[in-house]
Amino acid sequence: MSKEKKKNVLIISQYFPPDTSGGGTRSYNYARCLSEQDLNVTVITAYPHLHGKTKKKIFENDAKEKFSIIRVWIPPLLHSSIKNRIILHIGFILSSLKPIFSVKADVVFASEPNLFSIIPSYFYSKIKGAKIIRVVDDLWPEVFYERKIVKSKILKKILNKLARFSYNFPEYILPLTKEAKIHISKLYNIDMKKIIVITHGVDIDKFYPIEQKDKKEFVIMYSGALVESYDFELIFKVAEKMKNEKIKFVIRGKGTLTEFLKIKKNKLKLTNLIINEKFVESDKISHILSEADVFIVPLKKDYFLNLSLPTKILEFQALAKPIICCSNGAPARYIEKTNSGIAVTCNNPSDLIQAIKKLKNDKELCSKLGKNGNKFVHENLTFEQIGIQLKDLISRLN
Numbered sequence: 429m430s431k432e433k434k435k436n437v438l439i440i441s442q443y444f445p446p447d448t449s450g451g452g453t454r455s456y457n458y459a460r461c462l463s464e465q466d467l468n469v470t471v472i473t474a475y476p477h478l479h480g481k482t483k484k485k486i487f488e489n490d491a492k493e494k495f496s497i498i499r500v501w502i503p504p505l506l507h508s509s510i511k512n513r514i515i516l517h518i519g520f521i522l523s524s525l526k527p528i529f530s531v532k533a534d535v536v537f538a539s540e541p542n543l544f545s546i547i548p549s550y551f552y553s554k555i556k557g558a559k560i561i562r563v564v565d566d567l568w569p570e571v572f573y574e575r576k577i578v579k580s581k582i583l584k585k586i587l588n589k590l591a592r593f594s595y596n597f598p599e600y601i602l603p604l605t606k607e608a609k610i611h612i613s614k615l616y617n618i619d620m621k622k623i624i625v626i627t628h629g630v631d632i633d634k635f636y637p638i639e640q641k642d643k644k645e646f647v648i649m650y651s652g653a654l655v656e657s658y659d660f661e662l663i664f665k666v667a668e669k670m671k672n673e674k675i676k677f678v679i680r681g682k683g684t685l686t687e688f689l690k691i692k693k694n695k696l697k698l699t700n701l702i703i704n705e706k707f708v709e710s711d712k713i714s715h716i717l718s719e720a721d722v723f724i725v726p727l728k729k730d731y732f733l734n735l736s737l738p739t740k741i742l743e744f745q746a747l748a749k750p751i752i753c754c755s756n757g758a759p760a761r762y763i764e765k766t767n768s769g770i771a772v773t774c775n776n777p778s779d780l781i782q783a784i785k786k787l788k789n790d791k792e793l794c795s796k797l798g799k800n801g802n803k804f805v806h807e808n809l810t811f812e813q814i815g816i817q818l819k820d821l822i823s824r825l826n
Contacts, residue, residue: 435822436468438533438558440548441540442520444473444497446707448653448681450739451540451565457629457739458537458563459495461815467822469495470531472524472548474502474516498527507684510577517541524548533558535822538598543568543587546594553597559825560598567608570732575656592616599825602626604737605758611735624821628739629814630805634710635746637802638718645676646788648752649720652740654683654705657733659726659754664692665777666784667701675784678720680704717747721794722769722787726754729774737762742809745801750794752783768801 439459443452455471463469490497500523505512520541525548533556538549542565549560569587572578578587595601595616601623603609609623650663660679667677677698679689682705689703708716717723723744727734734757741759744751751769753759760771770786772779787794 434466434468436470436532436534437462437537437822438531438535438552439469439471439537439539440524440545440552441471441537442474442502442517442524442545443540444471445710447476448683449540450653451542451563453739454563454565454628455537455539457631457811457814458539458818459493460631461629461811461818462822463493463495464811465815465819467819468532470498470533471495472498472500472527472531474520474523475499498531500524500526517544521545521547525551528552528555532556535559535561535825537561537563538594539563540565541568542566543591543594546590546597550597561600561602561821562594562598564601564603564608564612566736567611567732571730574730574732598622600624600821604628605735605762607758607761608735611732626814626817626821627737627809628742629811630742630746630809632746632806632810634713635717635743636714637746637748637798638714640718643719643721645674647676647678647719647721648724648784649678649680649717649722650724650726651678651680651717651720651744652738654679654681654685654689656685657728657730659728659775660685660689660692662726662754662775662777662780663724664696664698664701666780667698668696669777669781670784671698671700673700673788675700675788677701678704680706680716682707714747717744718749720747720749722750722752722784723747724752724754724780725759726780727759727774729756731757734758734760734774742805746805748798748802750787750797751801752780752787754780766801766804768797768804770797 439455441455443449445456459469459471502516502519507513533552536549536552536558538545552558553560595618604627606625609625612618613620686705734755737759745768753763753771754774756774763769763771770783772783
């Protein structure tokens with residue numbers, strides 16, 4: 429009896445490590461999950477956007493993976509304006525088509541950029557006869573409208589048509605939460621059966637608990653992309669109000685808001701708040717993150733933003749530390765469901781201060797919440813478990 433032919437999986441994602449992006453992390457995790465399930469995986473991605481590594485170092489890291497990575501050119505621009513982002517997205521869409529005749533694809537995961545990745549995926553589908561699975565992290569274009577990034581009626585009409593097509597054309601749609609699933613189904617009239625909630629998966633060999641020595645200060649840490657989705661103003665307000673407490677606030681990461689946050693810190697003369705933008709190699713990340721006593725995820729009040737689930741929440745859970753989640757939606761409900769932290773309302777300094785004090789004064793509660801999160805990850809969100817779900821989904825494709 430002949431062996432069943434391995435499926436060729438193509439992941440199209442503008443963002444990918446070492447870029448710090450929730451969507452890029454999900455793409456990497458899916459590539460790992462699927463390759464570990466013995467599928468042939470290829471990723472088409474861009475060269476890093478905000479990173480100082482040389483091409484040689486990037487290629488060395490890429491070569492260590494069990495899947496193939498094709499890096500394509502994009503303009504050397506920062507994400508410092510809407511105009512630059514549009515140019516970067518268009519550049520990637522065009523460049524991602526370059527390997528179309530050389531790469532093998534039975535299944536294409538349309539990942540990043542959100543919504544627009546359906547464009548190159550469509551062409552790969554038509555030329556390769558591949559089936560499309562659309563990965564949904566943030567709800568575009570709804571987020572654009574909510575933040576008033578897009579105001580033109582004509583542009584809204586175009587984006588709405590593209591969004592409808594991006595949900596109708598794929599075989600399956602993979603949002604991160606049931607709340608996003610319901611929204612997509614209702615707004616775009618999509619059959620609930622083709623919308624499957626599958627989360628990111630967590631690399632438990634990379635994110636794991638490390639015991640820390642006793643410290644003089646209680647550390648509240650945000651770690652991730654420094655972008656507009658997060659309410660850093662809230663952290664500054666709380667740090668200012670708690671400057672006489674033995675509490676240190678750490679904001680670590682890099683992004684479009686890095687310089688703004690550094691200027692703000694200096695202006696307020698906050699000695700109890702640190703902004704750390706140093707890049708950390710993946711094998712050292714748990715050591716750095718384990719310096720936190722509590723992690724904070726300060727989401728803004730935007731409705732559509734709160735229908736998704738940030739990757740960092742799952743990674744923080746794996747580190748067995750409690751999480752304070754500022755959210756009015758799905759992330760808050762996830763924290764409550766897994767009993768891995770405290771959910772507070774968005775943009776509410778007094779509630780956040782109360783949550784910080786509660787955890788600072790109760791080591792037993794901190795330990796319990798942290799262990800609950802770690803247990804949930806190990807029982808539900810390992811690469812093996814998510815890989816099995818993804819492989820099963822692919823096996824259903826005709």
